[in-house]
Amino acid sequence: MPIIATAGHVDHGKSTLVQALTGTDPDRWAEEKERGLTIDLGFAWTTINGTTVGFVDVPGHERFIKNMLAGVGAVDCALLVIAADSGWMPQTEEHASVLHLLDTPRGVIALTRSDLVDAETIELATLEILEEVEGTVMSDWPIVSVSSVTGDGLEELRDHLADQIGTDRVLDEPVRMWIDRSFSIRGAGLVVTGSLARGSIAIGDEVEVLPDGIMARVRGLHRHDEPVDCVNAGERAAVNLVTDGSPIIGRGHLLAAPSSVGTTQRFTATMQPARSFAEIPKRGAFHLHLGTADVNVTIRRIGETDGFIIDTDTKVPATMGDRFILRDSGRRSVVGGGRILDPHAVLRPTASDIDALAGVLDADPATRGDALLTLRAITETERLIVDSDGGTAADGVIAGPYTISPAEATRIAAEIQTIVSAYHADYPLRPGIGSGELATQLGIHEVIVAAIVKADAAFIMNEGAVARAEFTHTVSDQDERTWDVVREQLETSFAVPRLSAIDVPPELLHAILRRGDLVQVGDDLAFTKLQMGKIVETARSLPPGFTVADFRDSLSMSRRQAVPTLEWLDRTGVTIRSGDGRIAR
Numbered sequence: 001m002p003i004i005a006t007a008g009h010v011d012h013g014k015s016t017l018v019q020a021l022t023g024t025d026p027d028r029w030a031e032e033k034e035r036g037l038t039i040d041l042g043f044a045w046t047t048i049n050g051t052t053v054g055f056v057d058v059p060g061h062e063r064f065i066k067n068m069l070a071g072v073g074a075v076d077c078a079l080l081v082i083a084a085d086s087g088w089m090p091q092t093e094e095h096a097s098v099l100h101l102l103d104t105p106r107g108v109i110a111l112t113r114s115d116l117v118d119a120e121t122i123e124l125a126t127l128e129i130l131e132e133v134e135g136t137v138m139s140d141w142p143i144v145s146v147s148s149v150t151g152d153g154l155e156e157l158r159d160h161l162a163d164q165i166g167t168d169r170v171l172d173e174p175v176r177m178w179i180d181r182s183f184s185i186r187g188a189g190l191v192v193t194g195s196l197a198r199g200s201i202a203i204g205d206e207v208e209v210l211p212d213g214i215m216a217r218v219r220g221l222h223r224h225d226e227p228v229d230c231v232n233a234g235e236r237a238a239v240n241l242v243t244d245g246s247p248i249i250g251r252g253h254l255l256a257a258p259s260s261v262g263t264t265q266r267f268t269a270t271m272q273p274a275r276s277f278a279e280i281p282k283r284g285a286f287h288l289h290l291g292t293a294d295v296n297v298t299i300r301r302i303g304e305t306d307g308f309i310i311d312t313d314t315k316v317p318a319t320m321g322d323r324f325i326l327r328d329s330g331r332r333s334v335v336g337g338g339r340i341l342d343p344h345a346v347l348r349p350t351a352s353d354i355d356a357l358a359g360v361l362d363a364d365p366a367t368r369g370d371a372l373l374t375l376r377a378i379t380e381t382e383r384l385i386v387d388s389d390g391g392t393a394a395d396g397v398i399a400g401p402y403t404i405s406p407a408e409a410t411r412i413a414a415e416i417q418t419i420v421s422a423y424h425a426d427y428p429l430r431p432g433i434g435s436g437e438l439a440t441q442l443g444i445h446e447v448i449v450a451a452i453v454k455a456d457a458a459f460i461m462n463e464g465a466v467a468r469a470e471f472t473h474t475v476s477d478q479d480e481r482t483w484d485v486v487r488e489q490l491e492t493s494f495a496v497p498r499l500s501a502i503d504v505p506p507e508l509l510h511a512i513l514r515r516g517d518l519v520q521v522g523d524d525l526a527f528t529k530l531q532m533g534k535i536v537e538t539a540r541s542l543p544p545g546f547t548v549a550d551f552r553d554s555l556s557m558s559r560r561q562a563v564p565t566l567e568w569l570d571r572t573g574v575t576i577r578s579g580d581g582r583i584a585r
Contacts, residue, residue, distance in 0.1 A: 002165035002234050003195045005056040008081035009089035013112040018055045020148040022046035045224055049162040054236045077164045078107035084117045084125045088132050094334050097274040100136040101337025102323050106164040107141045115147040171232050174257035175199030178291035182250040193238045202230040210254045211263040211315035216241040252293040254317040262386045263315040268345040270306045270358045271338030280336045284328035307354030309345050318343040319389045320368055321361045343387045365391030377408035399451030413456050424471055429511040432467030479508050490528050494557040498524045522564030536574055545581035
């Protein structure tokens with residue numbers, strides 16, 4: 001069911017025209033009927049040329065502009081209403097600015113109250129309208145003179161509306177519906193209403209209500225006050241939700257497929273001023289209208305571009321490309337509108353960043369994903385998919401939960417090359433720098449280091465460390481001879497010196513320890529491989545329940561050596577300690 005939203009100045013006959021077209025009075029509240037003006041959104045439906053069409057009747061009074069903004073975000077077509085006896089008025093201008101800034105795709109302009117004026121006045125009013133809409137999305141919308149009282153022009157208006165609502169919606173996208181009303185029904189519970197902007201929803205579906213991340217199940221659906229099993233994009237829906245507890249859900253919340261939309265409090269956007277402003281004001285009491293949400297924001301322009309960083313006082317659901325309206329409550333006027341570029345703003349986007357993102361807003365999801373990744377350099381893959389509305393980066397390097405842009409991967413690889421080369425120069429006998437230490441120096445996650453090293457043929461993982469592919473750390477013949485001399489001295493008895501006092505260069509000592517010719521059993525104690533064999537053999541030859549003293553005396557070593565050696569034997573499973581004694585396995 002296509003949705004048509006009315007727009008126009010207060011008391012220009014919007015609700016009366018909707019009633020004439022549908023036979024239903026869209027004013028729901030007694031106060032609206034008493035005051036003769038629409039305060040909140042009203043809804044009605046009818047059949048036009050065989051197609052069921054829904055109407056969202058929005059208030060025209062300046063005081064209720066936020067309600068108007070809540071009603072025009074997910075419509076197929078707009079019906080801009082202008083009274084022939086009044087002409088273009090302040091709220092006409094504001095509503096027309098909103099329709100233009102939201103890039104409303106199709107619409108019709110109804111020149112109402114034609115029965116109150118003569119043909120010349122209608123002609124003059126039409127010329128005024130053509131002048132006012134020049135250069136806007138409304139410039140080619142048909143203008144129809146109509147009277148809700150006499151019925152003149154209603155059929156022509158229906159024909160034009162039928163022509164404007166012929167485009168089908170895509171149904172295989174994740175569901176998205178901004179909630180504009182919520183209430184409780186005895187025996188059913190929570191019911192929310194809205195216009196499905198995309199996708200479809202069916203009884204039994206699991207949905208997420210944002211920005212709070214409330215999970216819910218669809219228990220029932222109504223369309224045109226009739227129960228249905230499924231509602232599709234472009235249709236009005238009343239959705240009966242089942243949730244845990246009693247969460248507060250209402251206007252400003254978004255019903256969406258689980259994990260398909262993220263939330264943010266800071267994003268970059270491109271904005272254009274409303275027609276009555278030369279530029280977006282630098283200061284003001286700004287309100288952001290996104291879908292049916294209305295939140296306080298602060299804005300900061302990025303250089304001399306059309307790009308802005310926008311901070312919201314509460315979280316809002318946001319996806320790249322979403323349209324919004326900016327209103328200043330102090331000026332009591334819409335001051336601009338725009339589209340979200342990056343739902344999670346980087347700290348200092350440049351003018352070229354803004355241009356790059358703005359250039360892909362209407363591209364396919366993969367292209368949007370590539371653009372976001374280029375800007376962010378490194379991002380969580382799931383966030384990239386959600387923020388770009390389903391896009392993944394074709395050329396990105398996947399590292400665990402992260403995706404890295406090709407440019408950033410190249411930059412990191414160059415840094416790794418520099419760090420690793422310096423490490424090889426300082427420690428020529430070590431296999432390379434540990435990946436954890438390398439990640440710390442680079443300030444990135446270790447899985448990112450591992451992914452870049454794996455993807456770059458210039459590096460290898462050597463004994464759990466990162467090294468240049470051509471690097472070798474073989475001990476030289478001279479170093480081997482030096483070690484042979486020291487080893488023979490160590491193996492004359494078990495009264496070995498402290499590890500720090502063994503007379504070999506530090507790098508050679510590390511190499512010997514790594515290859516197992518010297519086994520470190522304590523912080524400052526090590527034995528040769530031959531000695532360790534004798535130590536294990538001795539422990540296994542002692543009777544069950546042997547003590548530290550028994551072990552010490554059997555090997556003629558000091559207690560300083562015996563205690564850490566036995567603890568090492570316990571850790572490696574050679575012995576089992578029981579009280580003050582030990583048993584060899």
